[in-house]
Amino acid sequence: MGNKQTIFTxxxxxxxxxxxxxxxxxxxxxxxxxxxxxxxxxVDMFSVLSEMAPRELKAIYAFKIYDFNTDNFIxxxxxxxxxxxxxxxxxxxxxxxxxxxxxxxEADMDGDGKLGFADFxxxxxxxxxxxxxxxxxx
Numbered sequence: 780m781g782n783k784q785t786i787f788t789x790x791x792x793x794x795x796x797x798x799x800x801x802x803x804x805x806x807x808x809x810x811x812x813x814x815x816x817x818x819x820x821x822v823d824m825f826s827v828l829s830e831m832a833p834r835e836l837k838a839i840y841a842f843k844i845y846d847f848n849t850d851n852f853i854x855x856x857x858x859x860x861x862x863x864x865x866x867x868x869x870x871x872x873x874x875x876x877x878x879x880x881x882x883x884x885e886a887d888m889d890g891d892g893k894l895g896f897a898d899f900x901x902x903x904x905x906x907x908x909x910x911x912x913x914x915x916x917x
Contacts, residue, residue, distance in 0.1 A: 799864035800844055804828075807843040828915045837913045842899045853894040855879050 798804070805814045808824040816824070826832060827840050843849075847857045858879040862870060870878070886894055886902040894902070903909045 799867070803844045803847065807840060812849065825915070828913070830914045832914070834910055837910065838900050838903055839896075841903065841909075841913055842896050845899075851896070853899060855883065855893070858882055 802814065804824070805816060806812055808820050808827075809816050810820055827836055842853070845853050845857055845861050847860045848854070859875055862875050862878055882902075883892060883894065886898050888898050888901060889895070
């Protein structure tokens with residue numbers, strides 16, 4: 780069999796290096812939650828981020844990535860951090876508040892002012908591009 784070597788293109792490396800969630804991705808997959816990856820954590824990360832991983836598994840880890848305070852909910856503060864990372868902090872505080880309120884208003888099915896996993900899963904089920912964007916091509 781021999782050793783199989785994976786070669787990453789410059790484009791693939793640039794895409795990862797510019798990912799605003801790269802630290803959160805690694806933290807979410809690390810057993811200690813602080814970003815130290817064991818070999819098994821690393822393999823799990825690439826399994827979930829592969830194009831072949833099931834939607835349900837991707838949803839679990841996407842939720843973990845966006846749950847910055849790790850309280851098992853995506854609250855307004857988590858959404859604010861997400862928007863700031865996605866927009867590279869180019870939105871005003873008012874714009875961020877408006878978007879966060881709209882997301883919670885539309886996705887919060889139980890009315891508790893935050894998104895539980897069921898709310899999140901329902902929201903991404905309406906996003907046809909979720910599967911095509913939550914992966915790393917190897």
